[in-house]
Amino acid sequence: MKKPFKKPEPGDKISVKINNKEETGTLLESHDPGVLLLKLESGYNIGLKREEVSEIKVLKKRKKQEKKEELKMSGKKPIIDFYLTGGTISSKLDPETGGVKWLIDAKELFGLYPELFDVVDVRVKSPFMKASENMDSKDWIRLAKLVGKSLNDENVKGVIVSHGTDFLHYTSAALSFMLGKVNKPVVLTYSQRSSDRGSSDSRLNLICSAYAALSDIAEVMLVGHASMNDDFCFMLQGNKVRKMHTSRRDTFRPINCKPIAKVFPDGKIEMINNDVNKRGRSDGKIKVDAVFDNRVALIKFYPGQSPDILNYYKKKACRGLVIEMSGLGHVLSEGKNNWLPVLKKLIKKGMFVYAAPQTLYGRLDPYVYSPGRKLQEIGVNFLGDILPECALVKLGWVLGHPSWRGSVSTKLKMLENVNGEFNERLGSEFLI
Amino acid sequence: MKKPFKKPEPGDKISVKINNKEETGTLLESHDPGVLLLKLESGYNIGLKREEVSEIKVLKKRKKQEKKEELKMSGKKPIIDFYLTGGTISSKLDPETGGVKWLIDAKELFGLYPELFDVVDVRVKSPFMKASENMDSKDWIRLAKLVGKSLNDENVKGVIVSHGTDFLHYTSAALSFMLGKVNKPVVLTYSQRSSDRGSSDSRLNLICSAYAALSDIAEVMLVGHASMNDDFCFMLQGNKVRKMHTSRRDTFRPINCKPIAKVFPDGKIEMINNDVNKRGRSDGKIKVDAVFDNRVALIKFYPGQSPDILNYYKKKACRGLVIEMSGLGHVLSEGKNNWLPVLKKLIKKGMFVYAAPQTLYGRLDPYVYSPGRKLQEIGVNFLGDILPECALVKLGWVLGHPSWRGSVSTKLKMLENVNGEFNERLGSEFLI
Numbered sequence: 001m002k003k004p005f006k007k008p009e010p011g012d013k014i015s016v017k018i019n020n021k022e023e024t025g026t027l028l029e030s031h032d033p034g035v036l037l038l039k040l041e042s043g044y045n046i047g048l049k050r051e052e053v054s055e056i057k058v059l060k061k062r063k064k065q066e067k068k069e070e071l072k073m074s075g076k077k078p079i080i081d082f083y084l085t086g087g088t089i090s091s092k093l094d095p096e097t098g099g100v101k102w103l104i105d106a107k108e109l110f111g112l113y114p115e116l117f118d119v120v121d122v123r124v125k126s127p128f129m130k131a132s133e134n135m136d137s138k139d140w141i142r143l144a145k146l147v148g149k150s151l152n153d154e155n156v157k158g159v160i161v162s163h164g165t166d167f168l169h170y171t172s173a174a175l176s177f178m179l180g181k182v183n184k185p186v187v188l189t190y191s192q193r194s195s196d197r198g199s200s201d202s203r204l205n206l207i208c209s210a211y212a213a214l215s216d217i218a219e220v221m222l223v224g225h226a227s228m229n230d231d232f233c234f235m236l237q238g239n240k241v242r243k244m245h246t247s248r249r250d251t252f253r254p255i256n257c258k259p260i261a262k263v264f265p266d267g268k269i270e271m272i273n274n275d276v277n278k279r280g281r282s283d284g285k286i287k288v289d290a291v292f293d294n295r296v297a298l299i300k301f302y303p304g305q306s307p308d309i310l311n312y313y314k315k316k317a318c319r320g321l322v323i324e325m326s327g328l329g330h331v332l333s334e335g336k337n338n339w340l341p342v343l344k345k346l347i348k349k350g351m352f353v354y355a356a357p358q359t360l361y362g363r364l365d366p367y368v369y370s371p372g373r374k375l376q377e378i379g380v381n382f383l384g385d386i387l388p389e390c391a392l393v394k395l396g397w398v399l400g401h402p403s404w405r406g407s408v409s410t411k412l413k414m415l416e417n418v419n420g421e422f423n424e425r426l427g428s429e430f431l432i
Numbered sequence: 433m434k435k436p437f438k439k440p441e442p443g444d445k446i447s448v449k450i451n452n453k454e455e456t457g458t459l460l461e462s463h464d465p466g467v468l469l470l471k472l473e474s475g476y477n478i479g480l481k482r483e484e485v486s487e488i489k490v491l492k493k494r495k496k497q498e499k500k501e502e503l504k505m506s507g508k509k510p511i512i513d514f515y516l517t518g519g520t521i522s523s524k525l526d527p528e529t530g531g532v533k534w535l536i537d538a539k540e541l542f543g544l545y546p547e548l549f550d551v552v553d554v555r556v557k558s559p560f561m562k563a564s565e566n567m568d569s570k571d572w573i574r575l576a577k578l579v580g581k582s583l584n585d586e587n588v589k590g591v592i593v594s595h596g597t598d599f600l601h602y603t604s605a606a607l608s609f610m611l612g613k614v615n616k617p618v619v620l621t622y623s624q625r626s627s628d629r630g631s632s633d634s635r636l637n638l639i640c641s642a643y644a645a646l647s648d649i650a651e652v653m654l655v656g657h658a659s660m661n662d663d664f665c666f667m668l669q670g671n672k673v674r675k676m677h678t679s680r681r682d683t684f685r686p687i688n689c690k691p692i693a694k695v696f697p698d699g700k701i702e703m704i705n706n707d708v709n710k711r712g713r714s715d716g717k718i719k720v721d722a723v724f725d726n727r728v729a730l731i732k733f734y735p736g737q738s739p740d741i742l743n744y745y746k747k748k749a750c751r752g753l754v755i756e757m758s759g760l761g762h763v764l765s766e767g768k769n770n771w772l773p774v775l776k777k778l779i780k781k782g783m784f785v786y787a788a789p790q791t792l793y794g795r796l797d798p799y800v801y802s803p804g805r806k807l808q809e810i811g812v813n814f815l816g817d818i819l820p821e822c823a824l825v826k827l828g829w830v831l832g833h834p835s836w837r838g839s840v841s842t843k844l845k846m847l848e849n850v851n852g853e854f855n856e857r858l859g860s861e862f863l864i
Binding site: 245297327331358 | 564732736762801
């Protein structure tokens with residue numbers, strides 16, 4: 001007859017007998033009542049089927065008091081402002097509905113990630129909870145203003161934003177423009193699998209994010225798995241990064257630049273890109289420039305596409321377009337679907353038109369072929385090695401400034417390397 | 433005083449004294465009168481400034497007769513049908529205008545690529561000469577019909593199509609559907625730099641294409657540089673490949689599959705993907721199915737985007753849409769810009785709507801999150817790991833069949849793995 005289980009609690013060190021083998025580790029919160037989630041000494045997590053567990057021993061209770069103290073802030077550890085905004089990293093399975101519930105307060109965060117609280121005092125804030133496909137420029141503005149306040153709070157060492165993966169690279173690009181040159185690390189992180197699964201990537205991403213947020217690398221950056229292994233994360237420049245895989249843990253890839261650094265779960269940081277502005281911490285305040293004009297659009301050009309799509313956006317009172325052009329910067333330039341006369345007409349009427357590379361990797365160059373030169377003559381501006389997604393965000397941000405609205409100053413601002421969105425040193429490396 | 437140069441001709445083996453060093457190699461045709469283009473024994477090409485050359489010796493004249501014979505077909509070598517369609521690989525600098533001229537006949541091809549004619553008898557055809565951004569479905573249909581004729585000509589061992597890079601992956605996807613299971617190799621190739629530059633990638637790509645076209649791998653495939661080195665090419669499946677860099681020689685990358693094989697300039701072929709249908713040559717005739725309905729469009733979704741773009745395409749009498757969705761298959765699903773009610777309405781009215789991954793890498797999965805399930809309930813179909821570009825081509829091709837026009841058969845055909853466009857074995861490998 002099986003002994004009734006003692007009721008171990010998350011944070012307890014326990015040993016478990018399963019199929020006549022013993023596993024020892026720290027119990028984590030699991031939202032599947034049929035699964036015991038155990039953090040092994042190696043740092044790996046395993047999910048054990050309760051029905052296969054024949055014995056559980058509590059080796060060491062986590063001190064209740066210690067837990068409370070930590071949630072109240074130890075007062076001894078550096079303070080990190082932690083913004084929960086939604087996404088898989090902030091979700092847990094709801095065993096009743098089979099759906100997903102948001103994880104919204106410090107206590108819940110502690111239940112899943114106790115080790116984070118060993119490193120930093122966390123002030124958890126949750127301005128909104130959304131899947132990232134439902135975020136828009138209003139959310140970017142709100143987040144920029146909040147993060148700006150944290151950056152200007154001298155008690156705060158750094159900021160972490162947890163976020164859905166799908167459009168995280170849009171938010172990180174928006175923050176890079178709205179916050180400008182920051183005085184402390186602003187770390188955006190994520191997970192591809194929800195936190196209460198044994199295979200989740202969130203634990204490594206979060207602990208590495210904590211160390212990144214304490215570092216002297218004052219940048220808006222993404223921190224997440226560098227590979228499919230659970231060994232270290234990359235710090236990636238927030239406006240030159242893109243989600244490149246539907247499900248892999250290392251889905252975020254630096255595009256046209258190197259990762260900034262490797263960050264390990266023991267806190268070690270290895271610089272990779274020494275070009276990055278390693279300014280160190282400053283006591284200076286930053287000025288948040290959180291504006292956006294939504295009258296912008298992104299068009300991915302494909303063969304045979306009618307240029308009438310341009311007229312559609314004009315009719316919709318769009319002020320600026322980013323076109324994902326092919327190769328070095330081309331669109332259809334002959335026959336009945338010639339884009340050039342339509343572009344010329346709209347640009348004359350005041351539309352701002354920018355080209356970004358559909359290949360994602362590499363740099364546009366309008367000078368190699370005559371269609372590129374013609375596009376430039378009629379007023380299309382070529383945005384070098386910028387990501388199309390980043391170009392759209394930058395255009396909305398630039399047009400959000402009434403004082404920059406003249407065609408010359410808009411053009412100049414779009415071509416200016418505001419915060420590293422162009423890699424002027426880009427060679428022919430793929431840099432994947 | 434400098435001696436006047438003898439007039440060596442392309443194909444001659446010459447030695448050149450330049451800055452007191454000697455270089456030996458085969459003279460290639462150069463369209464810059466100030467540059468001598470030399471193919472070294474190593475296979476590398478160098479461009480030498482004429483003004484720095486102090487002496488040229490002709491070591492061995494290329495036999496005129498041999499050249500003529502080869503252009504008339506040796507009758508001893510296997511016959512390849514070679515379709516020149518434009519693009520950088522078919523262009524040469526026009527020294528008078530500084531622009532680009534097309535290379536359109538066998539003699540010109542021979543002038544630049546004599547080594548190709550050592551391997552195969554080439555029948556050069558040029559149905560049209562276009563930059564690939566100006567090609568559309570009419571060109572795909574024309575090309576498919578021509579290539580189909582070649583495949584059904586028992587004298588022909590294989591087909592090579594030279595093509596601009598920008599939208600080569602659209603043409604190769606179109607041919608993969610229009611030609612179906614082929615009986616012989618159909619090789620599409622390209623270059624990133626024009627043929628008369630010393631650094632051109634066209635020479636390796638062409639010689640490897642010739643060996644690929646003689647192989648027993650009966651597929652529609654791309655052949656081009658596997659890396660930045662000039663050592664070998666990859667054979668890449670034509671409907672799972674994408675231009676991923678604006679300027680690199682190895683710009684074409686297999687997406688969600690392995691390369692088929694390596695092919696070396698000495699003719700050696702090393703298989704990589706043994707899953708590929710290595711059917712070998714068959715004497716069977718193929719049936720070309722070259723149809724296309726242009727009433728299709730590709731939309732790349734971005735955060736905050738209004739779903740009104742869907743209504744625009746409906747008004748334009750569009751019959752089918754491919755939407756590049758985020759992550760596992762999401763679009764904006766709440767608030768005033770909720771895409772779901774608009775999609776539902778249009779699908780009810782008969783619009784075909786398909787989802788493809790915006791990440792490019794990985795596979796959509798509508799079952800993980802509720803927005804994906806909702807999209808599926810209203811009739812959006814998820815196309816797994818297909819490339820968005822390939823999905824658009826496939827949709828136009830499927831809708832081009834009047835007999836498949838019912839909503840059930842269109843849906844089934846789009847979800848059917850017609851010619852390897854889905855990788856059913858895809859794991860979580862990035863496979864870059």
